[in-house]
Amino acid sequence: xxxxxxxxxxxxxxxxxxxxxxxxxxxxxxxxxxxxxxxxxxxxxxxxxxxxxxxxxxxxxxxxxxxxxxxxxxxxxxxxxxxxxxxxxxxxxxxxxxxxxxxxxxxxxxxxxxxxxxxxxxxxxxxxxxxxxxxxxxxxxxxxxxxxxxxxxxxxxxxxxxxxxxxxxxxxxxxxxxxxxxxxxxxxxxxxxxxxxxxxxxxxxxxxxxxxxxxxxxxxxxxxxxxxxxxxxxxxxxxxxxxxxxxxxxxxxxxxxxxxxxxxxxxxxxxxxxxxxxxxxxxxxxxxxxxxxxxxxxxxxxxxxxxxxxxxxxxxx
Amino acid sequence: xxxxxxxxxxxxxxxxxxxxxxxxxxxxxxxxxxxxxxxxxxxxxxxxxxxxxxxxxxxxxxxxxxxxxxxxxxxxxxxxxxxxxxxxxxxxxxxxxxxxxxxxxxxxxxxxxxxxxxxxxxxxxxxxxxxxxxxxxxxxxxxxxxxxxxxxxxxxxxxxxxxxxxxxxxxxxxxxxxxxxxxxxxxxxxxxxxxxxxxxxxxxxxxxxxxxxxxxxxxxxxxxxxxxxxxxxxxxxxxxxxxxxx
Numbered sequence: 001x002x003x004x005x006x007x008x009x010x011x012x013x014x015x016x017x018x019x020x021x022x023x024x025x026x027x028x029x030x031x032x033x034x035x036x037x038x039x040x041x042x043x044x045x046x047x048x049x050x051x052x053x054x055x056x057x058x059x060x061x062x063x064x065x066x067x068x069x070x071x072x073x074x075x076x077x078x079x080x081x082x083x084x085x086x087x088x089x090x091x092x093x094x095x096x097x098x099x100x101x102x103x104x105x106x107x108x109x110x111x112x113x114x115x116x117x118x119x120x121x122x123x124x125x126x127x128x129x130x131x132x133x134x135x136x137x138x139x140x141x142x143x144x145x146x147x148x149x150x151x152x153x154x155x156x157x158x159x160x161x162x163x164x165x166x167x168x169x170x171x172x173x174x175x176x177x178x179x180x181x182x183x184x185x186x187x188x189x190x191x192x193x194x195x196x197x198x199x200x201x202x203x204x205x206x207x208x209x210x211x212x213x214x215x216x217x218x219x220x221x222x223x224x225x226x227x228x229x230x231x232x233x234x235x236x237x238x239x240x241x242x243x244x245x246x247x248x249x250x251x252x253x254x255x256x257x258x259x260x261x262x263x264x265x266x267x268x269x270x271x272x273x274x275x276x277x278x279x280x281x282x283x284x285x286x287x288x289x290x291x292x293x294x295x296x297x298x299x300x301x302x303x304x305x306x307x308x309x310x311x312x313x314x315x316x317x
Numbered sequence: 318x319x320x321x322x323x324x325x326x327x328x329x330x331x332x333x334x335x336x337x338x339x340x341x342x343x344x345x346x347x348x349x350x351x352x353x354x355x356x357x358x359x360x361x362x363x364x365x366x367x368x369x370x371x372x373x374x375x376x377x378x379x380x381x382x383x384x385x386x387x388x389x390x391x392x393x394x395x396x397x398x399x400x401x402x403x404x405x406x407x408x409x410x411x412x413x414x415x416x417x418x419x420x421x422x423x424x425x426x427x428x429x430x431x432x433x434x435x436x437x438x439x440x441x442x443x444x445x446x447x448x449x450x451x452x453x454x455x456x457x458x459x460x461x462x463x464x465x466x467x468x469x470x471x472x473x474x475x476x477x478x479x480x481x482x483x484x485x486x487x488x489x490x491x492x493x494x495x496x497x498x499x500x501x502x503x504x505x506x507x508x509x510x511x512x513x514x515x516x517x518x519x520x521x522x523x524x525x526x527x528x529x530x531x532x533x534x535x536x537x538x539x540x541x542x543x544x545x546x547x548x549x550x551x552x553x554x555x556x557x558x559x560x561x562x563x
Contacts, residue, residue: 135336135532177484183479265331
């Protein structure tokens with residue numbers, strides 16, 4: 001039984017989430033005693049991908065992430081030819097759309113947003129987050145073929161070695177029914193769902209004109225900026241920066257929350273963070289209960305001190 | 318335009334999370350249930366806006382027991398025209414998607430809309446599974462949706478970039494923040510919802526492909542380490558030497 005991995009590896013630098021998914025795929029293949037076939041699309045850098053410790057790389061140059069029916073046909077076709085036992089995706093924009101389609105097509109059970117490797121001791125069970133990270137669940141897959149989408153930042157990347165055979169996919173994926181008209185680049189920086197460090201601020205900042213110091217601290221820490229829901233709702237910051245239960249859920253290594261009280265809905269979107277630092281002028285702010293480090297103080301005094309310390313730290317390294 | 322909106326019945330965002338039956342079932346005692354916020358704020362409200370601008374109907378569908386009827390009435394109070402409930406326990410994403418697809422397959426919906434995920438199971442699975450079962454295109458994580466004639470234009474967040482995509486109807490769309498603003502039902506809507514049709518259909522038989530065998534609560538967090546504001550810069554040092562995240 002082979003393992004199929006579909007990962008979005010577009011662009012010259014392969015995304016960390018894709019490398020994590022490949023690592024996960026290799027480990028599942030080790031468990032099951034099979035090989036990994038990496039399926040990808042677009043301008044994926046096949047030379048780099050061939051060295052990731054997989055047996056085969058199949059790239060469909062004409063497919064795009066937007067047409068999930070084409071990607072589904074691609075994965076289903078390869079899975080059939082390779083006699084796939086497990087099909088693995090990243091739980092990102094592409095995987096969230098394609099993994100369920102593949103699962104429905106093959107009548108295969110899917111674990112969405114897996115955070116552990118499969119436990120194959122008497123069945124096939126995988127752990128995932130539920131209730132917006134407030135609990136976890138072990139899900140047993142009962143179908144012969146298993147589909148897993150792996151939550152980013154759940155397992156560390158392990159570089160592989162070897163040289164995979166590379167194949168350009170030549171099958172018929174059908175006509176695209178969704179066309180991409182335009183892509184508006186978000187600018188520099190790591191997008192929130194993939195960010196390892198996040199600096200976030202809330203209403204305590206008093207107005208959008210005060211975000212300069214947040215951006216500066218983020219820059220010094222090589223972090224991505226985020227905000228709380230009220231801040232996005234008041235249009236102080238763009239919607240895509242809103243982290244929380246109804247915005248983006250993130251699980252970075254470091255989350256610094258400034259002037260955010262820590263409502264339960266906000267915590268639900270950030271509780272997967274490894275280390276949480278809370279800066280708030282109110283010592284009773286509920287966020288301190290969920291924090292690893294806390295500072296009670298005025299953001300306008302504390303944040304400049306952090307910027308200064310971060311700058312000093314960077315200059316000494 | 319005929320629009321179908323998938324409505325899920327979920328515990329309130331502030332509900333206590335606990336489990337019963339040897340950690341195999343969610344403990345619903347004392348818990349208030351609501352319309353899944355993504356289904357309500359984004360999918361349903363945008364569906365209503367499209368209907369108000371262009372005419373048509375908005376039907377909701379829910380897979381669940383009679384305990385979900387109050388949640389369904391809330392969606393009707395916000396403005397849906399009618400509702401369907403498939404009488405089955407929503408234990409597995411595929412089983413739910415299968416019920417929705419079986420209902421929708423011969424109804425000629427132009428748009429099928431769902432929230433990007435539910436706040437209890439967080440799977441993001443039912444929308445794309447319905448699309449696959451009906452062999453329809455699917456736009457995921459849409460933050461904007463417009464329809465002109467039979468062409469839909471949507472914006473979606475992909476790795477931080479905004480992708481503008483176009484597709485012909487019929488189409489399945491999952492909706493994320495940005496799509497619409499929350500609507501609070503008014504008294505007239507609440508009164509009208511009482512008499513709007515809520516059709517209960519028997520489930521079509523299907524085998525679940527997955528089973529949630531055990532829930533766990535995360536280990537309790539260690540006590541917070543407080544740093545005096547005067548010495549705030551110390552945090553950067555601790556993040557390096559102690560937490561090892563920078």
